[in-house]
Amino acid sequence: MYGSNTVGLNASLMAQNQNIPTINEKSEDEQIREQTDAFESVILKMLMDNAMKNQEDMFSSQKDPGDKIYKSMYREELAKASAGGFGFSQMLFDYLSEKR
Secondary structure: OOHHHHHHHHHHHHHOOOOOOOOOOOOOHHHHHHHHHHHHHHHHHHHHHHHOOOOOOOOOOOOOOOHHHHHHHHHHHHHHHHOOOOOHHHHHHHHHHHHO
16 A cells, blocks of 8 residues: 555655654544644655646746755745645644544
């Protein structure tokens, strides 16, 4: 069930130099919520990175040396701020809560 999809996700995260959050099912509810939100944040960051991969800059044709780094950092912070609101975190939290 987890075979190729898990391997593909792990490879994608490693290629983007992101840490895969580990979820400990024996944690308290607050800790599980933090962990599932962190996982959702990684998923959102990957979605934003892929969606904006070929995006042209609308306001400037000039490329700054740190442009890619700045945009990546911006998307990472945006993903962290948005985590918990898209439903992935809640579904995972519900699943892990039932397993205890």
